[in-house]
Amino acid sequence: MPNQQRQPAVYTYEYPRPSVTVDMVLFAYLENQLSVLLIQRGGEPFKGQWALPGGFVNMDESLDEAARRELQEETGAGNVYLEQLYTFGAPDRDPRGRVITVTYFALLSADEALRMTIHGGDDAHDARWWNMYDLPELAFDHGRILDYALQRLRWKLEWTALGFLLLPQEFTLSELQSVYETVLNEPLDKRNFRRKILSTGVLEETGNRREGDHRPAKLYRFSAKAVELEQARRRFP
Amino acid sequence: MPNQQRQPAVYTYEYPRPSVTVDMVLFAYLENQLSVLLIQRGGEPFKGQWALPGGFVNMDESLDEAARRELQEETGAGNVYLEQLYTFGAPDRDPRGRVITVTYFALLSADEALRMTIHGGDDAHDARWWNMYDLPELAFDHGRILDYALQRLRWKLEWTALGFLLLPQEFTLSELQSVYETVLNEPLDKRNFRRKILSTGVLEETGNRREGDHRPAKLYRFSAKAVELEQARRRFP
DNA sequence: CCAAAAGTGTTATGCTTACACCCATGC
């Protein structure tokens, strides 16, 4: 920040206050795997272990804004589906002191995930995508957070048609099905899946086809209002 | 607190920190109304307006513990269904400064609600139950919080059999139905309702009957594991 | 015996599930 003295500013309060952070669970579907972005910690505590990206909430921004800013800073990704997940605040979750973290979960389209450049942040050794089903040991309580995020993602795909958020703008129904199968971790019937997804009305044909090794597949996009529509269905959250 | 100096302790930090509070939405079913407990503010800002009960999170307690403590302090109620709702943190939601609030929602059995004594807290003028469908103007963003809490409660009753949490230990099916009708704000078919609730297996007859003006009704209680069972059904949250 | 709430079954409808074969293309 410009115009700031070298000597650190000091803020004093009559009662102790916790720090508040946002931590992000970024999901993407890369190489047929459900992937999560993790940062390798460069400093203590948990040096060398992997953790969720995140950071402090600034005093002049809302929680949602803080999450978007972190996302922007660490990945450059802008247009991303984001929702608040849960707030974790056990007194001993960070050995350095009381830190309450508001967690968010984000679904990145494959377009975004490929385009973006990952910046781990200041004290990060490394940053990369991990297969959700083959994670390293995690710092802090981030393992629990990921469990919870996966639950929420599964619930979302079971009850809504929002799975396309993890795909590129144009995709085939088989690709969409394999997203659902990967996330829900169970095989789905092809005919039933197609009927169900198409009946929601959130998809429309683009008219293009995916040319490939075999019979070309129709490409779909989601209709602009799909996200709203799906969310408006009176289901929590 | 004993053993503390008159002169306020001072806590200093290198960066500014928000305050963190928990605010509680306490639902009860009183006199055939869905009721919420509100506190009338004794000081500025929003002096005289009504607000959700709540308070600061202590440094040595988890968020859940803070919520239970507030509940205990303000109502004396102990054995209560409690779950985290959402975290609100717009920078201007409290004119006194940055306050992030983790909200909880609680379902009080009629037993608890009647037994308890309401303590508004230090700077409260008054504290009482309000009809959820006829609320006064609310302080801060508490109106939004209540809207969200009602949504969550409705969702819960639509997808689970947890409505009995708002009733006394023993209750009739008609009483339970009227809880559902009040919360969901729509009439329900008596036969379908009974079949559906009984098929979940969370209720059992006590063998007693409610004697009254007319034909006595069988009394039910929920089987001990009902709450777990219902929550275990893989449905968010 | 009358008023008032408790209690009870059946049918139609739509949704979910299970299941197997032909089609279009690249090589």
Add this chain to the structure above:
DNA sequence: GCATGGGTGTAAGCATAACACTTTTGG
């Protein structure tokens, strides 16, 4: 022409929704 993934329909079972009358008690 064959290997590969794309694409399609139907029947059975299940859950949901609509609907009206009898039962039991108190007064």
